[in-house]
Amino acid sequence: MLFSPKTRFGFKAVASLALAAGLGLAGAAYADGIPGAPAPFDKGGVKIALVAYLSGGDYFQAAEAGATRQAKALGVDLRIFPGRQKPDEQREQIRQAIDLGVQGIIVSGGKAEAVDDVVQEALDKGIKVVAGNIYLTNPGVIIVDQDESKQLDLVLDQVLKDNGDNFSAGYIYVEGFPALDRRDKAWTAFKAKHPGIKQVAQWGTVDDTTAQSVANQTAAVLRAHPEITVILAPYDEFARGAKIAVNEAGLQDKVKIYSVDVSTSDIQEIREPSSPWVATAATSAEGGGEVQVRALALAITGQLQEKKVLLAPTLITRQFLEENDIQTEANLTQKLPAFLGRSVASAPWIPAPK
Template structure:
C-alpha cells in the first residue's frame, strides 16, 4: 500500500508538470520590453480595437504590494512592473511589507481606501489577504496577483510554473549524477512557490531512489544568501571529504548564491549546485572559473512584472483575462553560457531561446497607449 501511494504522488506531480507545459505552449513570440509590439495575442483581445479604451485615457494610479524584496529577483521584478506602468502613462506606488503578512494586509486596505485604479500583489498568503482582496473586488478595483495561493473569482493569479521550474532543475541534477549520489536540500516552508517546488522535490526522491538526501536546512531573512553561506560552511565541515556530498538543490537563487560561495571558499568545487531563479549576480557566479553552479531553472523576473501589469490594464479596460496563467520557464545551464564576454541578463536571450519574450496580455490598443505616453 505504501509503495502504491508513493507512485500515486509521483504520477500526480508529473501530470501537474505535463499540464503546465501544455499551457506554456500557447505563449507567443514577441520582442522584449514594456513597449514591445504586439504581433499576436495569447489572451482574447476584447473587441480587437486598436483604439485606447476610455478608462485608460487618463493616467491610472496603481498599487503594487509585495510581501518582501529580498534578493535581485525581486528588484528585477519590481523594475519590470514599474517600467510597464510608466510606459502606459500610469503611476505606481510600491509597498514592501518586509515579510510581514499583517503589514501586507494593511497596505492592501490602504490601497482600497485610496481608491486606486488597480492592485498588483506579489506573493502573500490567502489566509492573510483574501478578506482585503474580496473587498477590493467588491469596490470595483481589479486585482492581479503573482505567486500567491489566492483563489477568488475575478482575481487573476500568475506564477512561474513552479512545478516545471523544480522538475527541470531536479531532472538535470539526476542526469548529471547518473541517478546516484548524496545531496543537500536547501528549502523553507511558508511561501506558495516554495511549497509547490517541494511537491516536485518529494516526487523526485521517489523517482530517483539512488539519490539520497543527507541534510536539509534553510531560512528566509534579510540576509538569506549570507545566512545560507554560513550554514553551508558548517555542513561542509561536518562532511569534509570529497564524495561526502555530490550536489545541492537550492530552489531559490538566494539559497544557491550562499551555497555556491561556501563551496568555492572551501575549495569543494566537485559539489554541483542546481538552483531556481536568475539574475546578473547569479550569472556572474555561474560563469566564474570552476563554479559549482551548473544549472538553474528560471523565468525573466522583469518580464513577469510587465506581464502582470498588462493583465491588470486589460482588466481595467473590461477585457477577458485568464483566472490563472503560468509563465514559461527555461533551463539555463552553465555549459551553454559560452562567450568571450560575460553573459548578462541583457543578452541571455542570445543563448536561451524564448527568454523574456512573453507575448501574453497584449491587446492592439496597448501600442497606441504607449505611443501616446512617450515623453
C-alpha cells in the same frame, strides 16, 4: 519567482523611490490616454498599486523595474508599496491602495490567510486584483506566476544528466512560501522516482541576509555530511549562500549546485572559474513584472479571459552561458527573446515597454 533579498545592478534606486506611502513610479508615456485603447486607458488617469511582501534583492528589484517599465508604457500611475516581510504591514498597504482609489492591485508574495479579507475588500469595491507567489483563492483574483513544477523539472533533468541517479544530495528549503512549496512537491516526486538519490540533509532560512545565513548553515552541513555531491537550492539566494560555503570549504570540484531563478549577478557567479553553481531554471523577473501589469490592465478593461497566467521557464546552464558569451540578463534576453514573455497577456493596443 522567488525570494531574493539581495540588491544589485542598479535597482536599489527603484526601491528607494518606492516609499511606504506609495509614491508614483511610472511615467506618463500615455498619461492622457492611448489612442484606440479600450476604456479607461483611452482617457488616461489609470492608477494601480503593487503591494509586495518581499522587495529586497535582484529578483524582486527586477520584477518591480519590469512592472514600472510596463506601467510607464501604458501611462499608468503605479504606486509601489515595498515589502518588509510583515503580514500586518502588507494588510495595511493593501488598505492604503484601496483608499488611493486605484483600479487594480498587484499582490506580490505573502501569506494568503493574512490578507485574503482585505483582498476581498478590494474586489468588493470593483478593484481588479492580480496575485503572484501567493495562494489567494478569492473568486475573481487573477493568478500570474511561474510554472513552478516545470521549472524545477528542467533543473532536475540536468541534475540527472550531470550526476546520474545515484548520489547523496543536500536540499535547501523553507516551508510556507508558495513557489518553494510547489518546487518541493516536484523534488519529492523526483526522489520517489529515483530511489538511488538520497537526501541526507535539509536546511535553509529566509531573512534579511539570506545568502550569508544559508552559507553558515551550508558550511555546517558539509562538515557533517562530506558525502554530499549535489546541492539543490531552488531559489537563487539559497544557491548564492551554498556557493559561498562550498568555495570556502574548497569543494568546488566535488559539489555541484543547482538552482531556480536568474539575475545578472547570478549569471556572473555561475560563470566564475570553477564555480560549483552549474545550472538554474528561470523566467525573467523583469518580464514577470511586465506581465503582471499587462494582465491587470486587460482585467481592468474586461479583456482578460484567463484567471491564471503562467510564464514558461528556461533552463540556463554554465555551458550555454559560456558558449553564447552571456554576461548579463540583458544578454540572455537578446539570445532568447521569448525569455521576457512579451507575448504573454498582451493585446495590440498595449504599448511595448522600452
